[in-house]
Amino acid sequence: MQTIDILWVTFCAGLVFMMQVGFLCLETGFTRSKNNVNVAVKNLTDFCVSSLIFWAVGFGLMFGTSHDGWFGASGFIFDHTDGQWSYATFFIFQLMFCGAAVTIISGAVAERMKLSSYVIMTVLISGLIYPIGGHWSWATLFGGETNGFLADLGFYDFAGSTVVHSVGGWASLAVLLIIGPRLGRFDEDPEVGAFIPSNMPLAGVGTLFLFIGWLGFNGGSTLAWNDQVGLILVNTILAAATGAVSAGVLAFGVTNRLNAGQFMNGCLGGLVAVTAGANLFSTPLAILVGFVGGMVVVSTEELLEYFRIDDAVGAVPVHLGAGIWGTLAVGLYGDLELIGTGLNRMEQIAVQILGIAVYAAWAFGVTFVVLLMINQVHKLRVTREEEIVGLNISEHGLVTEEQALLTDMVSKKIL
Amino acid sequence: MQTIDILWVTFCAGLVFMMQVGFLCLETGFTRSKNNVNVAVKNLTDFCVSSLIFWAVGFGLMFGTSHDGWFGASGFIFDHTDGQWSYATFFIFQLMFCGAAVTIISGAVAERMKLSSYVIMTVLISGLIYPIGGHWSWATLFGGETNGFLADLGFYDFAGSTVVHSVGGWASLAVLLIIGPRLGRFDEDPEVGAFIPSNMPLAGVGTLFLFIGWLGFNGGSTLAWNDQVGLILVNTILAAATGAVSAGVLAFGVTNRLNAGQFMNGCLGGLVAVTAGANLFSTPLAILVGFVGGMVVVSTEELLEYFRIDDAVGAVPVHLGAGIWGTLAVGLYGDLELIGTGLNRMEQIAVQILGIAVYAAWAFGVTFVVLLMINQVHKLRVTREEEIVGLNISEHGLVTEEQALLTDMVSKKIL
């Protein structure tokens, strides 16, 4: 890497860091005000904890000398004083990716998962699930000599529709199945009021920061400041715009109103979808991929609703639904020459499907089994009383003004 | 362009993107909580829709091969796979500018314009008004050979006090005259309560992001990483600081209190004002331009009040008022050698005034006529009932907690 490449990747790492702002705003905005501080704290916690774990363990598992393409086994406890400049930059960029994968989950499980359980899960994802899974596709990104086993088969995921987003989505789904829906979400509960998002304008801010940050996510994944970047950024922007529009139109068509949350999630769905092949598509193709991405988000939301799986912010529709679609789209439309695996169209599609299935088994399967076991000894979920009073109070002892007012009024029998 | 120039412009495009965050925060913060989600959605919508329209149509009209200096006629449906790296970067940077011009309007018309009407207007501005007007001044920015007709006469607008900001301001004014003031704004309306901004701290965040983003707006308008950039950034920062101080002091002088909104808008007025000639002024001159810019904002607010034109966030004072001033200031104080048109001081002033008049006629005139016609078949404004209940509910079915509480209390005859 030349110095200007390092500068670009550093700049992009800063942008990806801003996705943390995006997640925090989006997730606290979508959730109820009795839980929003807890959501914010979880977002900060997972970034801090996963950074330390990824530094100590994850980076080595993901990018260390490969053990037959299955996991890396060197470079633990990363210390740049032994390394090169570009290597430190690569580490930072990858650390931000790990943080993104983990923080996806915080939104899905919001409003009922214990903070302590959430920390345990963060360690699991950032120290095992994400880096080992990442090794299979990206082992050779920086100097690694042995291909990960999926990359070896020809699986292609440019910036992580599957490696980052679906992995976060699969893990989310696993946790959701274990902890179950929020009280009153699918059944009447006299003690639970309406589900009113605490701050949708802040969620809008979050959407914009995710959008902005994604320019670094996709743009930096070249790991070089080269002439691919222009196309990648154009594709990323227009796929996002299209995802928002398609989800908005679809939601409007069904309900005759523009659902603000689905509109925002549609934008993110466009982004997730274009991520796997942002460098492979012509711009009209990227727009098509974003268009379908937005629709996949809305449809997956319906699907989860049907199965009574309660994702508090739509993380599974966005990151898993659109992530699968984007990974598939690489096989369907990606320029085979640019992919460079030597596979023909049908083979490429097949290996993309294989990759999707492998990550499903790994990220969903292991997360589900491990957390199910942990759930036996340490309940992942707060108690009914804690959930009703809200996690701001039960986990942090924090009352909002609105709550104080309401409590006051109830105690005076006004309400 | 060299690769480091492209990197700089890409970085600046990211900064200009952050202005979208700024607009969203400022506008949702200034408006009432019963409308703030609608404001946020409009901000996201206009960026997404205008990006697609600018991609398909606007960029070609603005920067395509010129038809006698009146409009471009090539480069539609921009596909970078045919182009060069620097061209894609230029496209992204310009797309962000287009988004800024459009989103200016969302604030002015907030709290009563229908979302559907707003989408129509977005298409009009990003697909016709902005790019054709832009062609007249900036046709040769990137490889174009034929000057736009205003540039040909010597009109100078470095980064868009007129081309971007006044155009957004003129279009805002046109829509405001058609849709009229909010209920209860200039006349007592028993069903309308006080006009309480929903979130002034968030508006402060928005001011900062507009300020930060403007460093990219002005700094990147060199389209090169060269030694002009330092001066431009210093001038931009100090003009903004001065605009805030002058508006604050003026507002304080009149009311004996620092009006938070005018203070913030003063900062933005300083930014708009310095934009047309940020590269032409010595720093003390830039400070003078910012100083007057802040005063123009406060004065224009008074003027609108006097004419009973209801701009919900002060978009017209900031973007039109200070935009006109900044464009004029180029003629008054700009270094003639740097302008390089060969005109003398009086001629330069004259052509700046001409430019202001032409954009007034175009952006105000066409927007007014077209939307007036559309208003005959599709009312631009929501109904009285919808406005009173708030656009969050009427357009998105979204209730805030405060509203739920109030409704509950009213239904129980407590309030």
Place this chain on the structure above:
Amino acid sequence: MQTIDILWVTFCAGLVFMMQVGFLCLETGFTRSKNNVNVAVKNLTDFCVSSLIFWAVGFGLMFGTSHDGWFGASGFIFDHTDGQWSYATFFIFQLMFCGAAVTIISGAVAERMKLSSYVIMTVLISGLIYPIGGHWSWATLFGGETNGFLADLGFYDFAGSTVVHSVGGWASLAVLLIIGPRLGRFDEDPEVGAFIPSNMPLAGVGTLFLFIGWLGFNGGSTLAWNDQVGLILVNTILAAATGAVSAGVLAFGVTNRLNAGQFMNGCLGGLVAVTAGANLFSTPLAILVGFVGGMVVVSTEELLEYFRIDDAVGAVPVHLGAGIWGTLAVGLYGDLELIGTGLNRMEQIAVQILGIAVYAAWAFGVTFVVLLMINQVHKLRVTREEEIVGLNISEHGLVTEEQALLTDMVSKKIL
């Protein structure tokens, strides 16, 4: 400086600017809703005013031709048209540092200091305290030939644990001792309700922006795009993460709950602590420094509580407490060869302690004496009535919806 160095420093200046967003969000989030607009306005005001003062006076005092190492005496009313590109960039970067030092104080003194007093204090800090103090350590950062007197003795502070953060912290402490605690903070006051932070999720956003901005704060302090940057960024990120975790764990150990505010401040403490020697530590050492930094924050909060010093947001624990620790850590663990002063370990520790003491005397002493005198003729603090009604109303005439509702209910004898 080469052009790529200038680009890096410009990029970092943009990041440091984002720390203003961080401070605004953190401080408005931590404070009560009756004061939050005033807090936001103060944050904007100090940036605007200090930029102008630093431009006119401060920069020359800090980096002008040295008067025997005590203060600079040239370069006032900075005008880049006379200078070089890199010099303008350096000016911008330093202006952002000055803004950071000043804005630290706004949080500490929130909820009772008059805006007018705050402006006076801003002028004092940005025009005298910060730049002259800065000269002592950093006079030769850009072309200066005479060392500041502390640098001459061997005092080392890479990016400003002391020069920026402790100075802000000392000044905060001085003001706090003069204006005293908020009503009802340490003694029952029947007219003052609970201290409920207005928006903790926004404070979380603020924490993230401070974190992100700090990458520019430390990373740009090389003033060059060189191979130190990688290490510095890795160290900065991991020290911050560790500070959050250590403060969180300590707070949890004491109260059995994760205090959200202490957790966020712990993150910032890690950042402040690593700032003085981010380029000197191996990563494990940086983590140790961050770890202690987080604990120092929590301990200092307890100490202030014990002495009944009321810091509304924890600015003194974060910026002064962790700042002292970080400055000391340079002596304790910093690589002596990289420090390059030729001192041995004990000598380096001694000079670091001397530096801490000198800045204490200067920043605390002068601020205390000057503001105590000013307080005789112009009370720094609002009246009891103004404080009770809140500074949003008393200083800006702004009512929030919640307040309007409460007032309404009280007037109707509901509450």
